[in-house]
Amino acid sequence: MKMKKIIPLSLIFFIATTGCTGPGGFFDDDPSSEEVFVFDLTIDDMWNDIPVNQTSASDVLNLTYELGKSPRVTNLTEIGYSMNGQPLLLVEFGDYDPDVPTVYFVAAQHGNEPASVDSAYLLARHFARAIPEEIDPILENINLAIFVMVNPDGRDAGSRGNANGTDLNRDHMKLLEPEGKIMQKAFQRIHPSVTVDMHEFGGVGSIIFQVAAPQNPTTHPDVLAASYVLETDVIESINEEWGFGSVTNYPPTTSSQDSSIHRNHFAVHGSVSLLFESAVSEEYSERVRLQSWAAIAVIDEVVDDPEYYLDARQSSDSEGQEGNDIVHAYLFECSDPATTETLRILKDHGFNVGYKSGDESVTSIHYETFLPRTSFPNGTALVPMDQIGWRMITELMEYNSAKDQHYSNSPKDRGHDSWRALESVNYVIDNDVCKIE
Numbered sequence: 001m002k003m004k005k006i007i008p009l010s011l012i013f014f015i016a017t018t019g020c021t022g023p024g025g026f027f028d029d030d031p032s033s034e035e036v037f038v039f040d041l042t043i044d045d046m047w048n049d050i051p052v053n054q055t056s057a058s059d060v061l062n063l064t065y066e067l068g069k070s071p072r073v074t075n076l077t078e079i080g081y082s083m084n085g086q087p088l089l090l091v092e093f094g095d096y097d098p099d100v101p102t103v104y105f106v107a108a109q110h111g112n113e114p115a116s117v118d119s120a121y122l123l124a125r126h127f128a129r130a131i132p133e134e135i136d137p138i139l140e141n142i143n144l145a146i147f148v149m150v151n152p153d154g155r156d157a158g159s160r161g162n163a164n165g166t167d168l169n170r171d172h173m174k175l176l177e178p179e180g181k182i183m184q185k186a187f188q189r190i191h192p193s194v195t196v197d198m199h200e201f202g203g204v205g206s207i208i209f210q211v212a213a214p215q216n217p218t219t220h221p222d223v224l225a226a227s228y229v230l231e232t233d234v235i236e237s238i239n240e241e242w243g244f245g246s247v248t249n250y251p252p253t254t255s256s257q258d259s260s261i262h263r264n265h266f267a268v269h270g271s272v273s274l275l276f277e278s279a280v281s282e283e284y285s286e287r288v289r290l291q292s293w294a295a296i297a298v299i300d301e302v303v304d305d306p307e308y309y310l311d312a313r314q315s316s317d318s319e320g321q322e323g324n325d326i327v328h329a330y331l332f333e334c335s336d337p338a339t340t341e342t343l344r345i346l347k348d349h350g351f352n353v354g355y356k357s358g359d360e361s362v363t364s365i366h367y368e369t370f371l372p373r374t375s376f377p378n379g380t381a382l383v384p385m386d387q388i389g390w391r392m393i394t395e396l397m398e399y400n401s402a403k404d405q406h407y408s409n410s411p412k413d414r415g416h417d418s419w420r421a422l423e424s425v426n427y428v429i430d431n432d433v434c435k436i437e
């Protein structure tokens with residue numbers, strides 16, 4: 001990982017390498033100067049500076065760049081660019097000591113759910129600028145990463161999707177969009193123990209905040225358990241401040257196990273995971289306050305018990321999906337434009353791929369199977385359900401075209417009937433399948 005320049009003597013200095021307006025240094029060819037960085041804020045400033053209206057995407061970017069002056073920011077990275085070429089900024093704190101968990105916030109995949117961006121920025125500003133008495137004890141126990149604004153183009157347009165109109169929170173399997181690819185890259189780089197996906201929702205009566213834990217059944221049980229502990233903690237924290245019944249857990253839906261959704265996808269990949277969202281029925285400042293409050297609750301909880309969250313991540317990393325008796329096999333056609341990305345994802349995660357033995361039509365059909373592991377003979381090339389899956393077999397049998405509008409890769413789109421998914425299939429492992437010379 002590329003680290004910021006290590007600055008000797010003291011953390012209270014920073015070197016400005018651009019935009020220097022001070023007097024020239026001793027050396028004409030050295031444009032840098034040293035200034036004292038003052039940690040000037042407290043947590044009260046975060047609550048006092050909540051905006052009344054949403055900040056524009058360009059202002060969020062400019063404000064976030066300013067945080068790079070703080071010596072506490074380990075990395076301020078343009079980790080990628082949106083469809084319209086706007087920088088996607090990742091702010092990281094802490095020294096990435098592998099013995100402490102990393103907590104990672106992702107704000108506003110949906111551009112028309114803006115409060116999470118303002119709260120993510122305020123959180124980043126707080127950690128960049130607040131007094132050491134408030135921040136140092138936290139960063140001794142966690143690393144922190146904040147993806148301040150995933151979808152700046154959607155924020156500009158007030159749209160849910162990105163500039164292509166794609167719902168980024170249904171893109172985590174296919175990774176068709178630049179923002180989706182960057183979220184994957186950020187996750188792999190950060191290797192978080194805890195991941196929080198920040199949204200907003202319409203609001204239901206007195207409920208002004210929702211929290212959701214991951215639901216994909218292939219999530220490691222320790223990750224699932226820790227996610228529910230964290231979810232409970234956030235619910236209690238919101239209830240204490242806003243009153244009982246102000247917060248609920250996200251209602252289960254048909255697609256709730258979908259691993260193309262952030263909280264499910266990255267839980268399957270080993271991180272304790274939450275989604276939370278404030279209600280747009282509230283005033284904007286209150287929405288930002290709710291999001292910030294919940295974010296602080298998450299941080300406080302992990303700081304209180306860092307080993308628990310670190311252990312969950314490590315258990316998932318070391319044990320993978322062992323113990324799950326459901327597997328998912330996935331066939332695809334080599335001519336499908338999504339195939340390249342699908343294969344890349346699978347190979348990146350160490351899975352074998354192959355072709356259906358004795359069936360030349362493998363290159364022209366596309367369907368999915370969920371079967372008990374025992375149905376597959378040794379030597380079968382299997383893609384475990386954690387990569388593709390979202391349903392148990394009983395649900396698959398009820399599959400019909402009215403469901404799952406999220407899946408353009410699903411059999412219904414290819415004219416295949418769901419019963420085909422129940423056929424037993426033999427595969428030949430061939431990791432070069434579909435390789436284009």
Ligand SMILES: [Zn+2]
Nearest residue numbers: 110113199200
């Ligand atoms: Zn959303």
